Amino acid sequence: MTLDHWLLIALLAVGAYGLRLAGLIGGQAILQNAKLKTLLDDLPGCLIVALVATSLADASPLTWIAAAFALLVAILTNNVVITMALGFAAIFGMQYFGVGI
Amino acid sequence: MKQGFYSILPFAIGAAAYGFAFGILAAQTGYPWWGVALMSFSVHAGSSQIVAVERFAVDGLVVGAALAGVALNLRYLGIIASLSAILKETPLWQKLIAIHITGDENWALTMARHAKDPKIGAAFLIGSGITMITVWTTSTALGALLGQQMPDLASYGLGFAFTAAFIAMARAMWRGPRNLMPWAATFLFTILLVKLGVESAYAILLGSLAGVAVAALLRRQENTGELP
Numbered sequence: 001m002t003l004d005h006w007l008l009i010a011l012l013a014v015g016a017y018g019l020r021l022a023g024l025i026g027g028q029a030i031l032q033n034a035k036l037k038t039l040l041d042d043l044p045g046c047l048i049v050a051l052v053a054t055s056l057a058d059a060s061p062l063t064w065i066a067a068a069f070a071l072l073v074a075i076l077t078n079n080v081v082i083t084m085a086l087g088f089a090a091i092f093g094m095q096y097f098g099v100g101i
Numbered sequence: 102m103k104q105g106f107y108s109i110l111p112f113a114i115g116a117a118a119y120g121f122a123f124g125i126l127a128a129q130t131g132y133p134w135w136g137v138a139l140m141s142f143s144v145h146a147g148s149s150q151i152v153a154v155e156r157f158a159v160d161g162l163v164v165g166a167a168l169a170g171v172a173l174n175l176r177y178l179g180i181i182a183s184l185s186a187i188l189k190e191t192p193l194w195q196k197l198i199a200i201h202i203t204g205d206e207n208w209a210l211t212m213a214r215h216a217k218d219p220k221i222g223a224a225f226l227i228g229s230g231i232t233m234i235t236v237w238t239t240s241t242a243l244g245a246l247l248g249q250q251m252p253d254l255a256s257y258g259l260g261f262a263f264t265a266a267f268i269a270m271a272r273a274m275w276r277g278p279r280n281l282m283p284w285a286a287t288f289l290f291t292i293l294l295v296k297l298g299v300e301s302a303y304a305i306l307l308g309s310l311a312g313v314a315v316a317a318l319l320r321r322q323e324n325t326g327e328l329p
Contacts, residue, residue, distance in 0.1 A: 001131070001132065001133060001136045002131070004157070004161070004163050005131060005132060005136060007163045008140075008153060008154075008157055008163050008166055008167055009136070009139060009140045009143060009144070011163065011164070011167035011171075012140065012143075012144045012146075012149060012150065012153055012167050012170050012171065013140075013143035013144050015167060015168075015170070015171030015174070016144050016145065016146045016149060016170075016171065016174050016177070017200075017201060018171075019171065019174055019175065019177045019178055019181075020177050020181050020200040020201060020203070021197075021200065022178055022181075023177055023178040023179065023180065023181025023182045023184075023200070024181050024182075024184075024185070024188070024196060024200050026178065026182060027182050027185040028182065028185060030178050030179065030182045031179060031182050031183065036178075037179070038313075038316070038317055038320065039175070039313060040175050040176060040178060040179050041316075042283060042312065042313045042316040042317070043172060043175055043309060043313055044172075044173050044175060044176055044274060045271065045274040045275075045276075045280060045283075045284065045312075046283055046284065046287040046308070046309040046310075046311075046312030046313055046316070047152075047169065047172055047173055047305065047309045048152075048173070048267050048270050048271045048274060049271055049284045049287045049288050049291075049308075049309075049312065050287050050288075050291045050304070050305040050306075050308035050309045050312070051152060051155070051169070051267045051305060052264060052267045052268055052271060052288070053287065053288045053289075053291035053292050053295070053304075053308060054291055054295055054301040054304055054305055054308075055260070055261075055263070055264040055267065056264065056292070057291070057292045057295035057296060057301075057304075058295065063261060063264075066261055066265075067261075067264060067265075067268065070264070070265040070268045070269070071268050071272075073265075073269075074265075074268050074269040074271075074272035075272060078269075078272055078273060079269065080119050080122075080266055080269040080270060080273070081115075081118045081119050081122050082269075083265050083266070083268060083269035083272075084122055084262050084265045084266045084269065085122070086265075087261060087262065087264070087265025087268070088259070088261060088262040088265060091261045
């Protein structure tokens, strides 16, 4: 493991625990702050959508097709592991069978 | 505590499958199995870990990866805050442990059981939390052990497994049509920024903020509309 690998663990651990601690200390004040509550409600979803967008922005049409398939699987199953497995299988299968777009 | 320990088991099986898959991906980005175990035990936040590891694999920027992971975990401010009544009588040292071992699954189960039976509280939360963190740490480490022995999956489209995971996470976060406009704005604006040559780390941040701004505008409009 490189120093960067260690550093990522440390920063994530401190950040994750820091948020939990802030929740414990801030308690009800956080839940009653309308602006903060809006941010807490909306940011995580938007962040995930932005991550999907950056993954697809420069991707091939084949990847977009696989993404549409993964979205369909996600809508039907609402299960992360099944979506990952079938999404990966879709892109692997298209490459294996030489679907070149 | 024993009751919590066992009641969460069906949920823990689902988390184990997810943890196993995450372990495989993390090993492919250079983490040894014990490094994955250390991360899972010390961070204990599945979606945060997967986002941070993906970012780290894509651009190698540690701070950007950590920020993305932590930002995704913002919901824990609200989750832990909502436990204040349940943890009120608990000694401080137990509170400090309880907040670390609280995850989405055991929080939701504790809240649901507490609503039906007010006697169910901190002990249940801690018991179910111990199960969750143990299963999460073990399953991610086992996935990483397998991942270390696999060939380089990147050439087979491994990166897409992350994208598929994000798509599934978005599906789980979908709260109905009110998400449509903010998410569409985020998606389109982020793609535009990347196409314009903006670094992906900044594009993610700016794209997300654009979505949050649209959501805030819509909420404001809704509230104004409700006034007589």
